[in-house]
Amino acid sequence: MTPILHSPAWKHAERHAHGLRDQHLRDLFKHDQTRFQRLTVHWNDWLLDLSKQRITAETLPILAGLWETADVPGWIARMRAGEPINHTEGRAVLHVALRHVGGPLMVAGHDVMPDVRAVLDKMRGFCDAIHSGKWRGATGEPITDIVNIGIGGSDLGPRMATQALAAHRVPHLRVHYVANLDGADLATTLANLAPRTTLFIIASKTFTTQETMQNACSARAWLTAALGEGAVSRHFVAVSTALDRVAAFGIDPDNAFAFWDWVGGRFSLWSAIGLPLALAIGFAGFESLLAGARAMDEHYFTAPPLENLPALLALVELWNADFLGLQTRAVLPYSQSLGLLPRYLQQLEMESLGKQIDREGKLVGCPTLPILWGEPGTNGQHAFYQLLHQGGRALSCEFIACREADFPLAGHHEKLLANCFAQSAALMKGKTEAEAFAELSAAVPPAPTSAGTVAPDPSFLAPYKIFPGNQPSTTLLLPRLDPYTLGALIAMYEHKVFTLGVLWHLDAFDQWGVEYGKQIANSLLPMIEGTTPVTNVDGSTAGLIVACGSGK
Numbered sequence: 325m326t327p328i329l330h331s332p333a334w335k336h337a338e339r340h341a342h343g344l345r346d347q348h349l350r351d352l353f354k355h356d357q358t359r360f361q362r363l364t365v366h367w368n369d370w371l372l373d374l375s376k377q378r379i380t381a382e383t384l385p386i387l388a389g390l391w392e393t394a395d396v397p398g399w400i401a402r403m404r405a406g407e408p409i410n411h412t413e414g415r416a417v418l419h420v421a422l423r424h425v426g427g428p429l430m431v432a433g434h435d436v437m438p439d440v441r442a443v444l445d446k447m448r449g450f451c452d453a454i455h456s457g458k459w460r461g462a463t464g465e466p467i468t469d470i471v472n473i474g475i476g477g478s479d480l481g482p483r484m485a486t487q488a489l490a491a492h493r494v495p496h497l498r499v500h501y502v503a504n505l506d507g508a509d510l511a512t513t514l515a516n517l518a519p520r521t522t523l524f525i526i527a528s529k530t531f532t533t534q535e536t537m538q539n540a541c542s543a544r545a546w547l548t549a550a551l552g553e554g555a556v557s558r559h560f561v562a563v564s565t566a567l568d569r570v571a572a573f574g575i576d577p578d579n580a581f582a583f584w585d586w587v588g589g590r591f592s593l594w595s596a597i598g599l600p601l602a603l604a605i606g607f608a609g610f611e612s613l614l615a616g617a618r619a620m621d622e623h624y625f626t627a628p629p630l631e632n633l634p635a636l637l638a639l640v641e642l643w644n645a646d647f648l649g650l651q652t653r654a655v656l657p658y659s660q661s662l663g664l665l666p667r668y669l670q671q672l673e674m675e676s677l678g679k680q681i682d683r684e685g686k687l688v689g690c691p692t693l694p695i696l697w698g699e700p701g702t703n704g705q706h707a708f709y710q711l712l713h714q715g716g717r718a719l720s721c722e723f724i725a726c727r728e729a730d731f732p733l734a735g736h737h738e739k740l741l742a743n744c745f746a747q748s749a750a751l752m753k754g755k756t757e758a759e760a761f762a763e764l765s766a767a768v769p770p771a772p773t774s775a776g777t778v779a780p781d782p783s784f785l786a787p788y789k790i791f792p793g794n795q796p797s798t799t800l801l802l803p804r805l806d807p808y809t810l811g812a813l814i815a816m817y818e819h820k821v822f823t824l825g826v827l828w829h830l831d832a833f834d835q836w837g838v839e840y841g842k843q844i845a846n847s848l849l850p851m852i853e854g855t856t857p858v859t860n861v862d863g864s865t866a867g868l869i870v871a872c873g874s875g876k
Contacts, residue, residue: 376749377720410834462555465521479729484664
């Protein structure tokens with residue numbers, strides 16, 4: 325059981341939560357005219373508004389006691405010292421080294437910074453060669469299309485960031501992503517590409533990941549059918565450490581970009597896994613992304629918890645999950661460019677914290693991460709917001725907006741912001757039956773139709789117009805969406821995950837739940853292919869295999 329559950333700080337938080345449970349957010353605002361000023365935090369030109377969370381000015385200091393009780397600063401020091409805090413795999417957790425500048429950072433007595441700088445220099449040279457046209461395909465033509473083939477951490481991070489930074493893309497170079505084992509993903513991507521001007525990045529640390537290698541082999545067959553075997557070395561590069569397998573595939577090992585086992589896949593955007601992003605936005609843009617992440621690192625490492633954005637997000641998440649009983653959180657970016665952010669955070673947060681066994685091999689003893697989902701605004705307003713407002717389920721929301729538009733079109737951005745702020749206000753305040761009745765009574769009735777119908781009586785319609793409100797939300801207001809800001813945003817969520825892992829006493833850096841399904845899939849494959857009998861499986865699985873025309 326996580327140690328803080330027995331602490332005085334936890335008991336204090338429980339008592340405080342009991343006193344808040346029956347209070348409505350609209351009343352908290354009514355009785356505290358300075359609530360917004362007291363529950364917003366500024367970092368540079370960012371604003372984090374926690375005033376619509378179901379907390380008071382007393383809540384955050386109480387939760388900060390949990391930060392101290394769990395010794396988050398001590399765990400930060402252990403991470404930065406390169407200790408193997410991924411204890412089930414015996415690995416260090418040092419993704420912050422990928423954007424570090426300055427002195428050495430050690431893992432097992434080895435300074436990793438020279439290796440990090442060498443890979444970044446190699447990425448810079450490769451980006452320059454592609455962008456300048458110096459790197460050419462087998463027919464002598466410049467590369468116009470990059471296809472990144474990976475999955476999970478080797479796909480979602482750079483894919484999300486490439487879409488987010490579309491306004492900053494390098495002209496005349498298109499970057500595509502393929503991840504799904506379903507052939508439709510690769511086939512539809514290749515349908516509009518020319519082999520002679522297409523370059524593939526195969527991102528797999530071990531060069532054995534099933535989905536990635538199947539897609540890589542199919543892409544190789546597509547290329548060689550048009551250009552021959554000799555073209556592979558000019559149209560494929562690898563992000564991998566398995567140089568023997570890279571060479572066997574036909575890729576020149578000199579065109580393999582290394583990364584390390586002290587970087588988890590979902591934390592690897594800053595490494596050579598970010599190569600397709602660097603190609604999409606230029607290496608100077610990639611360096612700006614690293615600089616933004618580095619600035620957030622410094623903020624997290626030095627700011628006290630009540631002024632620390634990742635710490636506050638983590639503490640509020642824990643408060644909602646463990647003290648208010650909220651089981652789901654919607655991430656709602658009011659930015660089409662951040663449309664993939666909820667999916668990215670699903671992997672970053674749910675793969676890291678979707679666990680119930682602590683570092684001692686025992687049950688945590690309390691709920692951990694809520695289910696995370698989301699969709700960009702305003703699209704989501706016409707899909708699931710009905711449930712948010714009147715569905716009767718308590719949940720939390722996270723709104724993200726930018727003061728400036730990345731694609732400024734007259735009349736768009738002001739309406740987008742108005743919708744974002746309106747939704748958080750409506751979820752907080754709600755509407756009573758009396759307010760609904762008064763609003764309906766004051767409305768000008770419509771003219772009778774040809775059928776003679778008139779508006780329903782207000783007393784009939786008012787119950788349908790009630791909004792309970794009291795749905796807590798956070799709003800993060802960013803200045804703009806550029807590489808620096810995006811780097812800081814992603815790093816903020818990384819540090820939030822780290823903090824929650826410490827608070828819940830979890831190893832946030834392994835993912836054994838992902839491995840189990842893969843093991844079963846590997847055992848079923850020969851049965852589906854028909855090369856072995858269907859045995860030692862449950863009746864449902866056997867029936868499904870046979871229903872597909874497979875199995876013996």
